[in-house]
Amino acid sequence: MSGIHDGWTITPWTRHDDLSVPMFHKTHVPYTPLPNNLQHLEVWVPAAYTSQTHAESLPASWLPPPNTTWVIYIHGGAWRDPLETAADFTPALQHLSPEVFESKAPVAFASISYSLSGYPGHSTCPSSPSEYSRNVRHPRHVLDVLTGLSFLQQRAGFGSNYILVGHSCGATLAFQAALRPERWGVDSGRAFVEAPRMVVGLNGLYDLPVLVADPGDGYKKYCGVYEEFVRSAFGDDEEQWRVVSPVYVGDWAGEWPGGRHVLLVQSREDTLVPFEQMERLRDGLLKSGGGKLSVEVVEGYGDHYDIWKYGKQLAGVLERAIDVFRL
Numbered sequence: 001m002s003g004i005h006d007g008w009t010i011t012p013w014t015r016h017d018d019l020s021v022p023m024f025h026k027t028h029v030p031y032t033p034l035p036n037n038l039q040h041l042e043v044w045v046p047a048a049y050t051s052q053t054h055a056e057s058l059p060a061s062w063l064p065p066p067n068t069t070w071v072i073y074i075h076g077g078a079w080r081d082p083l084e085t086a087a088d089f090t091p092a093l094q095h096l097s098p099e100v101f102e103s104k105a106p107v108a109f110a111s112i113s114y115s116l117s118g119y120p121g122h123s124t125c126p127s128s129p130s131e132y133s134r135n136v137r138h139p140r141h142v143l144d145v146l147t148g149l150s151f152l153q154q155r156a157g158f159g160s161n162y163i164l165v166g167h168s169c170g171a172t173l174a175f176q177a178a179l180r181p182e183r184w185g186v187d188s189g190r191a192f193v194e195a196p197r198m199v200v201g202l203n204g205l206y207d208l209p210v211l212v213a214d215p216g217d218g219y220k221k222y223c224g225v226y227e228e229f230v231r232s233a234f235g236d237d238e239e240q241w242r243v244v245s246p247v248y249v250g251d252w253a254g255e256w257p258g259g260r261h262v263l264l265v266q267s268r269e270d271t272l273v274p275f276e277q278m279e280r281l282r283d284g285l286l287k288s289g290g291g292k293l294s295v296e297v298v299e300g301y302g303d304h305y306d307i308w309k310y311g312k313q314l315a316g317v318l319e320r321a322i323d324v325f326r327l
C-alpha cells in the first residue's frame, strides 16, 4: 500500500492559506493503479491537526489522525459535463466558519472526481469517442466513487465516520454509494468500502423516470436534455432508470443499515431540478428508513449551481451537517 505506486505517497502536501483556516492539500491523487484522466481525488486537512502548524510542507505519507471525521464531496454535471470537477468544493472550504475546527474532534475534507459519460454535443468541450474517461456508462460512475472512498478508508482508517455530500447527479451518486455495493456489481468479499453514517443531498436527481417523463410545470422544456443525459449515463432500458433511482429503494433500513442522518437541501429557485425530486426521496426515506435514520429538509436558495459556486450556502449546510453528525 505504501509502495512507490501508491497514489497517496506520490502526491505531495502543499500548504494553502486562502481557505477558512490554513490547510494542507493533496491534488489529483490517483485512487486506482492505472487511473484514467478523471480517476483522482482532492484532500484537504487543517494545518492545526499536524504537529507543525506553521510548517510549509509535510511528508507526503502523512495522514490525519484516525479519529478524524471526513466530509467527502461528489460534484454534479449530469454525469457528463467536464466543466464541473472536484474543485467545485473549494468555495465552500473558503467560507466555512473557523469555529468548526475548535472542537476536539478533527474534520478533514475530500472531493472525488469520476469517469463521465459521452457528451459529443458539449458547446466548448465535446467528448471524442477515443477519450476513455469520458465514454463510460453506469455502474462505472458509482464504482469510481466507491473505489475512491475505499482508497481513502484504507489509508486514513476512518471507516463509517464520514459525511458523503453530493450536488445534482453527485447527490444521486452519494445515495447510490450508501447502498449495499452488491447492487452495483461489487463482490462484497473484495470491496472494502464502508457506507457513510450521513448523506447530504444538494439539488439532487432522485427519480429519473419522473424527471424524464413528467418533470412538472416550468421544467418540461428540459425534457429533451434530461432524456439525453439519462440515456448517455444509463442506456436505453427505461427499467434501469428506475433501478438506479434512490426514490425506488424499497427498504432503506435494510439496504443502508449504518445510515443515521440524511440532510436534503433543495432550492425552489432551481431552474433545472424540480423541488418534487427532493420531496419524493424524503417520502421514501421516511417510509422505510426505520427508527435509526433521521431525515432533515432544508430549503436552499438561488439557482441550481449557486449553492456550491458562492460557497457560503454550502459552507452553512456543512456546518449544520457536522453539528448533527456530532450529536
Ligand SMILES: N[C@@H](CC(=O)c1ccccc1NC=O)C(=O)O
Residues within 6 Å of the ligand: 076, 077, 078, 079, 080, 081, 167, 168, 169, 170, 205, 225, 229, 272, 273
Ligand atoms: N451542465 C450540464 C447540465 C446539468 O448539469 C444538469 C442539467 C439539468 C439537470 C441537472 C443537471 N446536472 C446534474 O448533475 C450539462 O451540460 O449537461
